[in-house]
Structure formats: C-alpha cells, structure tokens
Amino acid sequence: MLCYFITFISFLMITFNASCATPPINEMKDSTINIRCKTSKGIMSGTGFIVGQGRHAITNYHVVMQAPRNEIVTLIDIDNIIPVRIIWKSTTKDIAILELERNSGRKPVHFAMSSTVSDGESVYALGFPVAADAVIVSYSFSDVTITKGIISRTLVSDQGYKYYQIDAAINPGNSGGPLFNQYGDVIGINTLKSLVNAVVIQPDQNGNPIETVVRVTKGEGIGFAIQSDEILDQLDNTGIDYHVSDNTSYLFYEIFSFDILFIIIAAIAIIIAGISLYIAVNQSRRKSFTNTVSRFGETIGFTISKKNARQQYFDEHQKEATLVQRKGVLLGISGEFMESEFQLSKDPVILGRDPTQANIIFSKNAHYISRKHVRLYYTSHTNEFLLEDLNSSTGTFLFSGKKLTSGEIAKLRHGEKFYLYSKEQTFQVIEK
Structure with a gap:
C-alpha cells in the first residue's frame, strides 16, 4: 500500500x-x-x-x-x-x-x-x-x-x-x-x-x-x-x-519546484513508512498476544466445557431420577372418599357421579356432585397440579374459599387442598 x-x-x-x-x-x-x-x-x-x-x-x-x-x-x-x-x-x-x-x-x-x-x-x-x-x-x-x-x-x-x-x-x-x-x-x-x-x-x-x-x-x-x-x-x-x-x-x-517537491515527498514517505512500521510491529505483538490468550482460553474453555458437560449430564439424570421418583397423588380428607388415595398420571382424572365420564365416581345419592364435576391434572415437569371446574352446579372451591368459575384452571402445589360443594368433600394433592 x-x-x-x-x-x-x-x-x-x-x-x-x-x-x-x-x-x-x-x-x-x-x-x-x-x-x-x-x-x-x-x-x-x-x-x-x-x-x-x-x-x-x-x-x-x-x-x-x-x-x-x-x-x-x-x-x-x-x-x-x-x-x-x-x-x-x-x-x-x-x-x-x-x-x-x-x-x-x-x-x-x-x-x-x-x-x-x-x-x-x-x-x-x-x-x-x-x-x-x-x-x-x-x-x-x-x-x-x-x-x-x-x-x-x-x-x-x-x-x-x-x-x-x-x-x-x-x-x-x-x-x-x-x-x-x-x-x-x-x-x-x-x-x-x-x-x-x-x-x-x-x-x-x-x-x-x-x-x-x-x-x-x-x-x-x-x-x-x-x-x-x-x-x-x-x-x-x-x-x-x-x-x-x-x-x-x-x-x-x-x-x-522539482527539488523541493522531491524533498517534501521523501519526507512524507519516510513519515508514512515509520507509521506503517510502528502499526505493523504493534499489530504483530497484539496478534501474538491474542493468539496466546486464545490458546489459553481454548484450553480453559475445553476443560470448563468438559466439566459443564459432566455437570449437565448429572443434573439431567438427577432430574429424571427425581421426576421418576415423584408421583402425583390425590388424597380424600373428608366425605365419601376420606382416607382414599388415587394415583395421578399424565392423563387427567375427572371426579363426578357419571360412571361413563368420571374416573373417581361418587354415589348416585350424592346429588350435590355434578355428573362431571371437576378435572385434575398432574404435570411432572413442573410439579404442579391443575384443577379445572367443569361447569358444576354446586361449584369447586379452593381451601381458601375461592370458587372457581367454569373452565377456570387453578394451579395447586404439594399439600394444597380443595373441596366440592362444601368442606365435607375435601381433597388434598401431594407428591410422593
């Protein structure tokens, strides 16, 4: 140049x-x-x-x-x-x-x-x-x-x-x-x-x-x-x-004149050559330093990457083991299913009086329970229980007394309770 x-x-x-x-x-x-x-x-x-x-x-x-x-x-x-x-x-x-x-x-x-x-x-x-x-x-x-x-x-x-x-x-x-x-x-x-x-x-x-x-x-x-x-x-x-x-x-x-122009151009050329040499030397030093740092960084990065990979593998398997060990369970606290225990899977569980539509079936005399009253999910990857009212006639309530509207989904955590119609029909969700 x-x-x-x-x-x-x-x-x-x-x-x-x-x-x-x-x-x-x-x-x-x-x-x-x-x-x-x-x-x-x-x-x-x-x-x-x-x-x-x-x-x-x-x-x-x-x-x-x-x-x-x-x-x-x-x-x-x-x-x-x-x-x-x-x-x-x-x-x-x-x-x-x-x-x-x-x-x-x-x-x-x-x-x-x-x-x-x-x-x-x-x-x-x-x-x-x-x-x-x-x-x-x-x-x-x-x-x-x-x-x-x-x-x-x-x-x-x-x-x-x-x-x-x-x-x-x-x-x-x-x-x-x-x-x-x-x-x-x-x-x-x-x-x-x-x-x-x-x-x-x-x-x-x-x-x-x-x-x-x-x-x-x-x-x-x-x-x-x-x-x-x-x-x-x-x-x-x-x-x-x-x-x-x-x-x-x-x-x-x-x-x-030619002589003076020659001197001026020669001086400019010498200055530019000096600047170019200075830049080239500094770039060479910077490049050498960068390469050293890069090699050092690659070595450390490789070690860290291997460590992170092992840790990630361990965490994932531990999480899988935890997920496998944990299961959602529905417990009857009071009422018709008191002290009863139901295993929850990835498929939803429906509580109601109609044996053709419900998984947990109340007796025919339980008129305060709708034919298809409430639906319960358990999500293992988030450890959450999802409770959804199915347009019941008497209502689904959180243990705090809040009534769910039809189609509303409430998130429950381990140990929380809910009831149907009244607290005489109370259930609790837990993880085991």
Missing part, C-alpha cells in the same frame, strides 16, 4: 513539475503574428504580438517605418490578411503600436514585470526569420519559429531604456517579436542583433570583383530585447487593456 502511495505521489509530482517547467508553446504561438510591409525596396517582414482584446499589436518601429500609409498588413492565415495602421510609435525605443482593421481572433499576451526576471533565466524568442524582401508564398500557424536561450545580463541604453542581452538566436524577420519567459509571459520585445559594417568582395553583373560594405553579425549568441516595462505606460495612455501576471504565481512555481 505504501509503495502504491509513493508511486502515485511521485507521478503527480513529476507531472506537476513537467507542466510547470514546460512553457505553453501553443498559446505563445497563437499570440505571435507576422507583419508585412510593402516598401520601395520590396516586402519588409517582421514579427509582432497581439495585445488588448485582439484588435491591437506591438512590433518594432523599424519594421513598419518605411511603409507608406495603408501598406501594412498582418497575416493571420493565408486567407486572413488584415490591414493595420500605426496609432503610436517611438523612434528612440523602436516600438510601434498597431491597430488592426478587425479583430484577429488571436489570444492576447500576458506581460511580466522586469522585477520578476533574473539573469540566467530561460527565455523563448518567437518570430518569422525570413529575408526582408522575401515574397509571400505560403503561411501557416506552424511557420512561427521558436528559439530558446537565457538572459545573459540587463543593459541600459544611452537614452535610459532597459534591454535584456540574450543568447537566443535572432535573425532578420524576428524583429518586433515577443520574448517569453518559461511561464508564457512576455518580458521583452526582440529588437536587434549585434551587427558591424564589413567589407566583402562580390562579383558585379559582369562578373568583375568589387568591394561592398554589408552588415554582419558581431559575435554569435548576442541579441537584444527591450524590456516590456517600456511599453506598458503607453498602453495605459492609449486605453488598451493588458494583463500583468502576479508575482505570486512565480513564487508558487518556485516553492513547488
């Missing part, structure tokens, strides 16, 4: 940590859009991301600065091209806010303040790294590229604007794209790559070598992104809604 519990908790821990560590790539892609501008030099391509309620986007100003009015579009899909216009720009920050002609239907980004960002933190740069004069052939959601890197350091420009130096790959076409942290929140806008002028020798149209000055990369793994804090004030000024993630969400992820 403990193993199952630890396995289950470990699975939850790994799943939770994986969900925390893996950024929401699909949501990040859904917020990233391709910006295209028609200029005198051809098609300029860049990247932007959706803010507000889906009607606004942010990009670098240098992506759209050369485009004539109404010559800027965003590609939501190959069949969904939306014209856009610039509603705010900053040449020093190299940021532009765009308004789409209609809602993009894309998910707006969430921002994270620079106070939540640390050097060495993982970041993700999304964009469309194509040549600036590339011709649009096809476009799909999957064309968004993702490069991963870390924040190398934080820089401040001559104008006082803050940038992140990152080592995530940034190429032409990535400009204006979002820089996400590992939780899927935008922390910066990919702005530029470190470039220098270089002289290269290239053939001209006639094949003759000529010297040409071009911009080439100054070192590898060096790119820059302006911090997202630099745009939030302007979003407020233009009345565009945006969402900033709470710092407590990052604190939650940090508290429940």
